[in-house]
Amino acid sequence: MLTILFDGIAYGMLLFVLASGLAITLGLMNFVNLAHGAFAMVGGYVTVLAMSRLNVPFLCALPLAFLASAVLGAILERTLYKRVYGQSDLNQVLFSIGLTFMAVATVDYFMGSTQQFVTLPKWLQGRSEIAGVGVGYYRLFVILVCVALVVALQLILTKTRFGSRLRASVDDPRAASGLGININLVFLGTFAFGSGLAGLGGALGADMLGLDPIFPLKFMVYFLVVVAVGGTTSLTGPLLASLLLGIADVAGKYYIPDFGAFIIYGVMIITLMWRPQGLFVRAGGK
């Protein structure tokens, strides 16, 4: 029972790292980026390749995954995404689906469609009993990394100059640019950072979620649920939403495996019907 809770929390934390970038870009640029999972996949594959071909240790491969996805995100933002910002939701969706399809086919072409595995270092394998709860070391590691990330993100968002610029731009882009904030730069930075986070999430999740070319399509719904339930105006919303989703999903798959997949979609539809703007929305936002 508690083991499931633990696994659920680890899973939820992972989802948060994967989806938080999407929440920020959606809130900031009002851009429906269905290709977000593609960046996560890139991160995962970078990790796998770096570890198997270049013998990079796991801990160094993680920042590498972050960097690779962030750079890719920045390049795509400058070349393609910025042309689509002002367009209709439909165009944005089509554009990002197109990107996702391209990513899926490209990875399939170069890496094959089989599942890739990450060999974890020795000290992260195995599990032990702590007060009756089965704790997998890797899941503990994931939780610790994610907690550190959450704290860091929160600090960046509330304490730094960039954070306040970001929040100002989210609240009202026009007023923010009127105050001399370079919105384009904020967009670029946030997009790259969000993509980087997705890449890191993909790298961390390669072991738990599985990594194959259809990763972006498989988890697209999960990211969307997190954003839909959590809202896009703060970090707390997506965090709570990811934890809820992670625990519900793990518990669902464990107790009622036949209906596991329905839970996600059911939760999403009910939430959206009940509160179309998300569960944890700050009142009086834009």
Added chain:
Amino acid sequence: MKSAIPVQPAASSGASSLAADVRAVGRRWSRWQPVEVVFWVAALAVCFIQTDNFLLLNEMAILGLFAVSLDLILGYTGIVSLGHAAFFGLGAYTAALLAKHFNMDPVLGLVISCALSAFVGLVTSVLVMRGSDLTRLMVTLGVASILHELANKMSWLTGGADGMTGVPEVPLFGHIEFDIFGRVAYSYSIVTLFVLFILARAIVKSPFGMSLQVIRQNPLRAAAMGVPVNLRRTSVYTLSAAYAGVAGALLAQTTGFASLDVLGFDRSADVLLMVMIGGAGYLYGGIIGAVVFKFMQNWVADITPQYWEFWIGLLLVVIVIVGHERLVRPWTWFRRGGGKA
């Protein structure tokens, strides 16, 4: 609907001449163009010529109908759906099951599939009433995913991931057998498409259709003008679901097969792409898109069968970045400061 066209006897001569004007405009607006007539005559005449491409043509007609159904909600009412395959798949599975277990006449099977899809469309239409485009996208995606998962899990009924095999091709009206070249299949599909297209055309050119366009342009103002926005959305969504169900049923009946991919995300994305290729909001866009799409798929499959998805993706990106307007007018490509074609 109280706006647009006055229905009461006009109080003054000014109002009555206005009504006559509006009617005249409406008549001009809904007149059949020569090009349309030529297109349909050609499409129906193909049934009588000798060609070995009937199977391809059949699929074009079916996808065309599917795309028309999406165009009804997307192009006319502005409802963005990322899960239109839900109704397509529902129709396909219904028709396949009816043929398999009851040996039912295709036309009757078509009507039942259509009714069932329409019913599910009616039930789920409450989900597309609320919220923004993003909410609708996700809700429609969720509905399609649930149906996909249902079909996957109920393998005793649907065959699960292996697909449903052994669907018999029941003769049309009891004695017209489907031949192996697909001539009967194509005739069946194109006649269905033709009939439903005329119906759809009549609907979108009616005052009802006009009010749908008003809703697309501005739901708030439409409501202020007295258009019952939610009622209109419900009816058009139901209609569109019914059309998609017919398209799915046609596919299952003419190919004798139904598998999970009729419900898949790819199919919803494909049909969006078809409408994007042909252009939304004039019904023919869907058909043109389906023809182009199918030709492209055939052509790419000859070169590299495996990475078709990449080219779909590229096409989507190019359409959005360059813009549909510009893309179909090559003579504007090299004009400076373009964008407005």
